[in-house]
Amino acid sequence: MLYAVLTLGGVGIFFGLLLGLAARFFAVPTDPRIEAVREALPGANCGACVFAGCNQYAEAIVEGRAPLNACIPGGSMAAEAIAAIMGQEVEAVKPMVAAVFCRGDRRLARDLFIYHGVSDCEYAQQYHGGFKACPDGCLGLGNCVRACPFEAIIMGPEGLPLVDGASCTGCGLCIEACPRDIIRLIPQGNRGHLVRCSSRERGKKVSAICEVGCTGCRACVRVCPREAITMEGNLAVIDLEKCDDCGLCLEKCRFNAIEPRRAGAAGRVETEAATA
Incomplete structure (x- = not known):
């Protein structure tokens, strides 16, 4: 019995040492910047950066396969921290x-x-x-x-x-x-107003099925003094960069398809x- 225990113990120690030596011999060096970049990320693993998770995105950054500002949840704060780690400049992320x-x-x-x-x-x-x-x-x-x-x-x-x-x-x-x-x-x-509708139909087809749909009447387009509203097919679209919140489109829309941002x-x- 004692002999069997000693034999098994010796075999275990031998293979443990063997695995330890193999791990050291075959170890792949890891760039310390990968861990630093990962720490700068929010850790949401949401995939918005198109990578499977934050670890994969961090590796891609260090390997030069991904931009520094692709983390949308992390925003400018994460992008600037990553840029500092990588010693590069980065464009600000627009929230x-x-x-x-x-x-x-x-x-x-x-x-x-x-x-x-x-x-x-x-x-x-x-x-x-x-x-x-x-x-x-x-x-x-x-x-x-x-x-x-x-x-x-x-x-x-x-x-x-x-x-x-x-x-x-x-x-x-x-x-x-x-x-x-x-x-x-x-x-x-x-800032700005929004046409809160996605309908591609026009006129009576829209009003017959939805009380707040854009009918494509173009009344808002004609009344806007900033020319901030254009038509994309049958749907009015407001350019938020041009809109100054005058509210004239809101008053003109008979179907309440337009809303101010609050x-x-x-x-x-x-x-x-x-x-x-």
Whole structure:
């Protein structure tokens, strides 16, 4: 018995030493900058930088395969810290926030049929193109809510996602999760007005299915003194760089498709917070 124990112990020690020597002999040197860069990142592993996680992004930076400012959640602070580690200069990251370009909730937009399927926007979209009469309206089944790693989106009581502007980092994962492309990134802040609609239809086709849809009447385009509003197909689009918040478009829009951007109280989740 004693002999067996000693034999097994000796074999264990031998292979332990062998593995230790092999690990030292075959060890791959690691650039200490990789760990330093990783520490400068927020650690969200959200994938907004197009890499699997913060570790992979840090390795890509040190190896020269990625820009220093690709971390959207980390923003300028992370980019500047990484630039200092790498001894390089970097352009400032413009803070962005997600905005939902649809106001057609359960009260204001018509449904084609009652949907009892899986509570998933992708699945609902595949079933006869979705249950909403507007082919470009929010389905309200929460894919964007589930995709957000920062819990910055909740589903409102009337079936529209609400974005907390204070928590949103602009990572863009909600955009990828939306099968109808109604979520976009816009610059942070409260300047300007937004046409909160994504409809590609025009006139009576829009008003027949949604009370707050843009009908493409061009009234806002004609009234804007700054020429900040243009038409993209049948949809009015406002250039936030040109808009000076005069509010004339807001007054002119008969369907309330235009909303001003407002900065809500810190942490408050509301419709306006989606663009704050």
